[in-house]
Amino acid sequence: MITLEQVWFKYPSGSLALQEVDFSVESGSFIAIMGENGAGKTTLAKHLNGLLKPSSGRVLVDGEDTRKKSVAQLARKVGLVFQNPDHLLFSESVRQEVAFALKNFGYPADVIETQVKRTLESLDLSEYADTSPFLLSGGERKRVALAAVLAWEPDYLILDEPTIGQDYQQKERLRNFILQLYSQGKAVVMITHDVEFVAECNPQVVLMSKGKVVGSGSADRVLSSDQLVEKASLVKPQMAKLFARLKPQGFPGDVVDVHRAKMLLEAKLVEVKGSVPQSP
Amino acid sequence: MSGSSEIIRAERLGFKYAGTDKPAIQNVSLSIGRGEFVLLTGPSGCGKSTLCRCLNGLIPNFYQGEISGDIMVDGLSTSKQLTSELSRHIGYVFQNPENQLFALTVEKDIAFGPENLGLSRAEIRSRVDSAMHVTNTVGLKDLAPYELSGGQQQRVALAGVLAMQPSMIVLDEPTSFLDPKTAEEIMSAAEQLRQDQGITILVVEHRLDLVARYAKRIIVMNKGEVVADGGLEETLDTQFEMLTGLGVGVPRVSLLWAMLRRDGFVTGRVPTHVEEAADSLSKRLGN
Ligand SMILES: Nc1ncnc2c1ncn2[C@@H]1O[C@H](COP(=O)(O)OP(=O)(O)OP(=O)(O)O)[C@@H](O)[C@H]1O
Ligand SMILES: Nc1ncnc2c1ncn2[C@@H]1O[C@H](COP(=O)(O)OP(=O)(O)O)[C@@H](O)[C@H]1O
Numbered sequence: 001m002i003t004l005e006q007v008w009f010k011y012p013s014g015s016l017a018l019q020e021v022d023f024s025v026e027s028g029s030f031i032a033i034m035g036e037n038g039a040g041k042t043t044l045a046k047h048l049n050g051l052l053k054p055s056s057g058r059v060l061v062d063g064e065d066t067r068k069k070s071v072a073q074l075a076r077k078v079g080l081v082f083q084n085p086d087h088l089l090f091s092e093s094v095r096q097e098v099a100f101a102l103k104n105f106g107y108p109a110d111v112i113e114t115q116v117k118r119t120l121e122s123l124d125l126s127e128y129a130d131t132s133p134f135l136l137s138g139g140e141r142k143r144v145a146l147a148a149v150l151a152w153e154p155d156y157l158i159l160d161e162p163t164i165g166q167d168y169q170q171k172e173r174l175r176n177f178i179l180q181l182y183s184q185g186k187a188v189v190m191i192t193h194d195v196e197f198v199a200e201c202n203p204q205v206v207l208m209s210k211g212k213v214v215g216s217g218s219a220d221r222v223l224s225s226d227q228l229v230e231k232a233s234l235v236k237p238q239m240a241k242l243f244a245r246l247k248p249q250g251f252p253g254d255v256v257d258v259h260r261a262k263m264l265l266e267a268k269l270v271e272v273k274g275s276v277p278q279s280p
Numbered sequence: 281m282s283g284s285s286e287i288i289r290a291e292r293l294g295f296k297y298a299g300t301d302k303p304a305i306q307n308v309s310l311s312i313g314r315g316e317f318v319l320l321t322g323p324s325g326c327g328k329s330t331l332c333r334c335l336n337g338l339i340p341n342f343y344q345g346e347i348s349g350d351i352m353v354d355g356l357s358t359s360k361q362l363t364s365e366l367s368r369h370i371g372y373v374f375q376n377p378e379n380q381l382f383a384l385t386v387e388k389d390i391a392f393g394p395e396n397l398g399l400s401r402a403e404i405r406s407r408v409d410s411a412m413h414v415t416n417t418v419g420l421k422d423l424a425p426y427e428l429s430g431g432q433q434q435r436v437a438l439a440g441v442l443a444m445q446p447s448m449i450v451l452d453e454p455t456s457f458l459d460p461k462t463a464e465e466i467m468s469a470a471e472q473l474r475q476d477q478g479i480t481i482l483v484v485e486h487r488l489d490l491v492a493r494y495a496k497r498i499i500v501m502n503k504g505e506v507v508a509d510g511g512l513e514e515t516l517d518t519q520f521e522m523l524t525g526l527g528v529g530v531p532r533v534s535l536l537w538a539m540l541r542r543d544g545f546v547t548g549r550v551p552t553h554v555e556e557a558a559d560s561l562s563k564r565l566g567n
């Protein structure tokens with residue numbers, strides 16, 4: 001478990017990025033942090049792996065204060081994938097980049113090889129194994145940065161804007177990957193502006209605004225609430241907007257996902273028409 | 281020349297980066313008219329940013345490689361122009377905004393381009409103020425670029441481009457770092473510029489829902505080539521399977537409709553935005 005207790009953080013320039021933040025990540029949980037540009041999400045993420053230490057308050061990773069640990073010690077447990085992929089990449093090839101941390105942690109060569117291969121495959125990067133990360137497109141680079149952290153299977157995975165540059169198919173892959181991880185008992189925290197991706201993943205949502213946590217709840221509840229959406233500068237996913245308009249027809253108010261939407265509409269259309277659908 | 285109704289013309293355009301063995305784009309022929317709002321989409325790595333770099337002259341002037349075919353921008357041949365000259369005609373907001381900012385403060389960064397055009401102080405001031413206003417960056421003006429969050433950097437990069445008042449603006453995945461509300465504001469600001477000043481807009485985006493309201497035309501790329509180019513509404517309706525097969529992020533209301541239609545629950549054209557879907561469904565639900 002990672003716990004932030006009454007965390008405040010001020011950058012050296014004087015900007016107050018976190019204020020009285022209480023937040024916790026349990027094993028096996030899946031959390032999305034959302035909120036306006038400059039809300040403090042990345043600053044919070046960097047506290048989870050000890051990259052930043054609170055100005056006051058404390059952060060505990062499995063009971064240990066991050067102030068007493070080095071980032072290298074914490075990294076094995078807490079993997080952070082940066083918002084900007086270029087902040088991480090430095091190796092000559094994608095393969096080396098993904099193997100880097102595993103080597104540092106002292107894994108034997110055969111384990112490294114299978115682990116790298118598996119991770120590259122799952123993120124659709126195998127064809128670039130011998131390419132330099134700097135020759136890749138923005139979305140591809142983002143996936144390399146992800147692979148480099150996923151490869152060592154940290155207990156806590158912090159993903160800062162993982163869907164940047166990804167097409168819909170890549171997002172689906174990523175979603176399956178995340179589901180697989182947290183079903184294995186890993187904790188996944190993702191920071192994202194992609195409301196449609198959150199609607200499809202259905203994690204717990206934590207909302208931030210101006211350095212504070214301003215709300216939380218399940219994705220369907222949060223993303224369909226006018227008040228919460230407004231508070232965190234979000235926009236409702238399309239299904240929530242659609243069902244807000246269809247409310248007079250007696251639909252539930254918390255539909256955010258397209259598959260649930262389809263089931264509800266099918267039932268209603270059959271009821272109204274009093275007949276089964278004709279195949280086209 | 282700049283009076284022509286065509287602002288971009290590419291003919292059999294191709295580019296292969298030095299040190300790679302397959303072209304990043306090939307055989308791209310397209311024409312974009314002045315004042316159009318165009319969406320460019322396609323799978324990650326299909327060549328969208330490479331095409332953008334050809335439009336603003338970064339290719340071939342900065343990137344090493346082999347270019348083939350022809351490209352004209354605002355009546356100019358990109359390979360014969362300095363990129364500084366081209367930047368008065370076409371503004372490019374990079375996919376990764378951090379790579380675009382270099383001055384010591386936000387305000388200086390936004391003013392840099394106009395200052396190099398040799399404009400009067402008053403003109404520079406008014407352009408910078410208006411660009412900061414549109415992008416909501418007034419409150420950031422004295423900060424250093426490295427002190428900004430990802431989304432704040434992206435807004436500043438956009439402000440720098442707006443201040444140049446180019447004939448065309450290319451936004452490369454602009455919404456990726458922006459919060460949803462700002463993303464909407466920036467898209468509608470782009471549409472406003474188009475309407476008021478006739479500026480041509482090209483947006484690269486994976487999520488069609490963010491631009492479907494404004495873009496009348498969609499260009500789809502796959503593996504370096506253009507595979508569809510046409511009206512957004514017709515393309516969504518008639519080539520739906522092709523688009524989803526490529527991994528294009530179609531609007532969720534369009535997907536919902538296409539699934540209901542496939543299973544025989546509804547008939548008729550795939551809607552492209554929420555209001556349209558709501559109206560059609562309400563009608564069918566008898567209300
Ligand atoms: N290195 C830094 N030095 C000084 N101030 C900073 C630094 N990084 C961020 N800030 C400031 O701290 C605040 C929070 O920034 P943070 O990067 O955590 O936001 P965010 O929620 O991740 O935003 P975004 O959605 O745009 O990525 C902002 O006001 C920002 O200007
Ligand atoms: N600077 C570069 N050097 C070499 N190859 C590159 C470079 N930038 C991109 N590529 C390659 O060109 C192809 C197209 O990339 P890009 O235009 O960035 O795609 P997109 O913007 O559609 O995601 C990809 O295969 C990518 O790996």
Ligand SMILES: [Mg+2]
Nearest residue numbers: 042083429430
């Ligand atoms: Mg951030």
Ligand SMILES: [Mg+2]
Nearest residue numbers: 137138329375
């Ligand atoms: Mg790109």
